[in-house]
Amino acid sequence: MSTFNPLRRRVLGDSASEPSRTSSPNPAARAGEPVTLVPASKLEKLTKERSKKRQWLVFGLGGLFGIIFAALFAQQQNVINLEGLMDINLDTLLDAIPAGFVNDAKDITRHERETVNYDSFMVGLHLQSQGVKARHPVIMIPGVISTGLESWGTEEWSRQYFRKRLWGSWSMMRALVLDKASWKRHIMLDKLTGLDPPGIKLRAAQGFDAADFFITGYWIWSKILENLATLGYDPSNAFTAAYDWRLSCEKLELRDHYFTRLKAHIETAKKTSGEKVVLVSHSMGSQVLFYFLHWVEAKGYGDGGRKWVDDFVDSWINISGSLLGALKGYPAVLSGEMKDTAQLNAFAVYGLEKFLAKHERVEIFRAMPGASSMLPIGGNAVWGNKTFAPDDSSNQTVSYGTFINFKESNSTQSPANLTVDESHEYLMKNSDTWYQDQVRSAYSYGVAHTKVEVEANAKDPRKWMNPLETRLPLAPHLKIYCFYGVGKPTERSYWYREDRDPLTSVNVTIDTSLTLGDIDHGVVMGEGDGTVPLMSNGYMCAKGWRINRYNPAGVKIKVYEMPHEPDRFSPRGGPNTGRFAVPFPSIFPLTIPSVGDHVDILGRASLNDLILRVAGGKGEHIDENYVTNIREYAEKVKIHEER
Numbered sequence: 001m002s003t004f005n006p007l008r009r010r011v012l013g014d015s016a017s018e019p020s021r022t023s024s025p026n027p028a029a030r031a032g033e034p035v036t037l038v039p040a041s042k043l044e045k046l047t048k049e050r051s052k053k054r055q056w057l058v059f060g061l062g063g064l065f066g067i068i069f070a071a072l073f074a075q076q077q078n079v080i081n082l083e084g085l086m087d088i089n090l091d092t093l094l095d096a097i098p099a100g101f102v103n104d105a106k107d108i109t110r111h112e113r114e115t116v117n118y119d120s121f122m123v124g125l126h127l128q129s130q131g132v133k134a135r136h137p138v139i140m141i142p143g144v145i146s147t148g149l150e151s152w153g154t155e156e157w158s159r160q161y162f163r164k165r166l167w168g169s170w171s172m173m174r175a176l177v178l179d180k181a182s183w184k185r186h187i188m189l190d191k192l193t194g195l196d197p198p199g200i201k202l203r204a205a206q207g208f209d210a211a212d213f214f215i216t217g218y219w220i221w222s223k224i225l226e227n228l229a230t231l232g233y234d235p236s237n238a239f240t241a242a243y244d245w246r247l248s249c250e251k252l253e254l255r256d257h258y259f260t261r262l263k264a265h266i267e268t269a270k271k272t273s274g275e276k277v278v279l280v281s282h283s284m285g286s287q288v289l290f291y292f293l294h295w296v297e298a299k300g301y302g303d304g305g306r307k308w309v310d311d312f313v314d315s316w317i318n319i320s321g322s323l324l325g326a327l328k329g330y331p332a333v334l335s336g337e338m339k340d341t342a343q344l345n346a347f348a349v350y351g352l353e354k355f356l357a358k359h360e361r362v363e364i365f366r367a368m369p370g371a372s373s374m375l376p377i378g379g380n381a382v383w384g385n386k387t388f389a390p391d392d393s394s395n396q397t398v399s400y401g402t403f404i405n406f407k408e409s410n411s412t413q414s415p416a417n418l419t420v421d422e423s424h425e426y427l428m429k430n431s432d433t434w435y436q437d438q439v440r441s442a443y444s445y446g447v448a449h450t451k452v453e454v455e456a457n458a459k460d461p462r463k464w465m466n467p468l469e470t471r472l473p474l475a476p477h478l479k480i481y482c483f484y485g486v487g488k489p490t491e492r493s494y495w496y497r498e499d500r501d502p503l504t505s506v507n508v509t510i511d512t513s514l515t516l517g518d519i520d521h522g523v524v525m526g527e528g529d530g531t532v533p534l535m536s537n538g539y540m541c542a543k544g545w546r547i548n549r550y551n552p553a554g555v556k557i558k559v560y561e562m563p564h565e566p567d568r569f570s571p572r573g574g575p576n577t578g579r580f581a582v583p584f585p586s587i588f589p590l591t592i593p594s595v596g597d598h599v600d601i602l603g604r605a606s607l608n609d610l611i612l613r614v615a616g617g618k619g620e621h622i623d624e625n626y627v628t629n630i631r632e633y634a635e636k637v638k639i640h641e642e643r
Helices: 002-012 027-031 038-077 082-086 090-096 101-120 122-129 168-176 182-187 206-211 220-230 249-255 258-273 284-295 308-312 329-335 346-355 356-366 369-374 379-383 420-429 433-442 450-459 534-542 603-615 630-637
Strands: 138-141 148-151 163-165 203-205 238-240 276-282 313-319 404-406 478-484 492-500 508-510 523-526 556-563
Touching: 027 492, 082 329, 082 630, 122 220, 122 276, 122 603, 138 258, 163 168, 163 182, 182 369, 182 556, 220 603, 249 258, 249 284, 249 369, 249 433, 258 276, 258 284, 258 308, 258 404, 276 284, 276 603, 284 313, 284 369, 308 313, 313 379, 313 603, 329 356, 329 508, 379 420, 420 433, 420 534, 478 534, 478 603, 534 556, 534 630, 556 603
Parallel strands: 138 238, 138 276, 276 313, 313 478, 404 492, 478 556
Antiparallel strands: 148 163, 148 203, 492 508, 492 523
């Protein structure tokens, strides 16, 4: 990949000496100066001046890299010799690009670096000036996108990848493009054991560097870390607890002793600081943490007893937690598809299928049992029946309740339209025995309607990831904060058809030819954060944990919804994106990041403010903020207090 370094230097400037993270303001220069808030009008002007330039840059670079990746795909068909492509002199190639284009690229890059320098520490610096400082130790449990997996295998086929990330880096992209068979061999778990295949050893990358960025320039937790640092956090009182998300929770403890080590981290943090811990989880990390809260109490597992959580955990900050699953996980394991693949154009679909066909994607997704934890939880009670769903709107033509729909229902592959409960059965019936065994031995997706059921489930690890079959810890002093984005269209149901292609083993496929009313290329969108539906993000926080059998100790829950209001010219929301309801409006008289996207929300200023206040012991001053109808939807869910 070093061949591309000249391109990066010519377009973006010489940054060889810079670290992968965004550059930081000079602490020495800042020490004696007051904090200056830049007016919103100035930031908006800077953004608008470069909007058109950025569009041309995106289109231009897209075309350039489109040519390169087309060559990569063509190499699989022996059309182009890839080795010849790698010998191209990119300096010569850049000489053919207009000088104005290159200068615009440099100008935009410089502007965005300046904006990041201003923006990165703003929240923490202001709270520091208000007297907020580090109090509770902070432990972060990331999601899938922010947990890199690196190879530790020393067999001949793994040596070239030693300590290189095969998930979450450019090494992953390179391996996937140039050595697909080897990448698949490393990333897939053994289908029978759910553990490492013989001779393969992938482990979760650890430390802050593992959570900062997915790939260079694509930040994940870096904004949160920067703001925590302004309050006095460092590696002595802030930790990340990365995990191999491919594994089921049971295997995660069996192979990596993950929950044993997490328990020790928390106990040590309290012992050294004298304060209980704040746990911060994102996405699938919230499911993993919920499992831990049961594991740590259980006899023969964590052996902490019923008082452990109350003794060691002050607060749980649940960011965009997929507590009731992510519906897009279902088509991924059924047919290797989701909205992102369904809405590609015909040429892109051809390239994708030649590169990584549907049956290969299905095999990969199913050989990662941990990912199946995000299949929808709660069945028809939460997601609806044949005619009704709690989150249906008045202007819908078809209910969300039929989750998998078939335009033509005339065979076992294309039965009548299916609810979520029926879709689970359909998936099991149309998948290999090894996958059925992995899922049924690790997970349960139902609902416990009585206190007796809930208490019995405390002894069944298969239920520990399901908040509708188990209770919160008996920790009356614990506080739970649910922070999540809303207002971004999110996959809610699908239209399928039979796949009659004799070259594929997948029997059905999303009907991408169907675009009608609410249906866009076979996908129906609902409310959510772009990845996790509103019902999964919000139901337990708004209503489920207000039901006594799921929260017998009366743990306090606060909800803060954040509307998605991105900068139209920035792929990640931009630094100046429009005003919104911040928790403390007088503090932020500026236009600041207001993305509600599932991942990009981690860089949102208002979320960073909320996290820092909880960590600094000021969480009691946070008021709830609802902008959706989640409470109205929650009342329609077929789960009630026991009489």
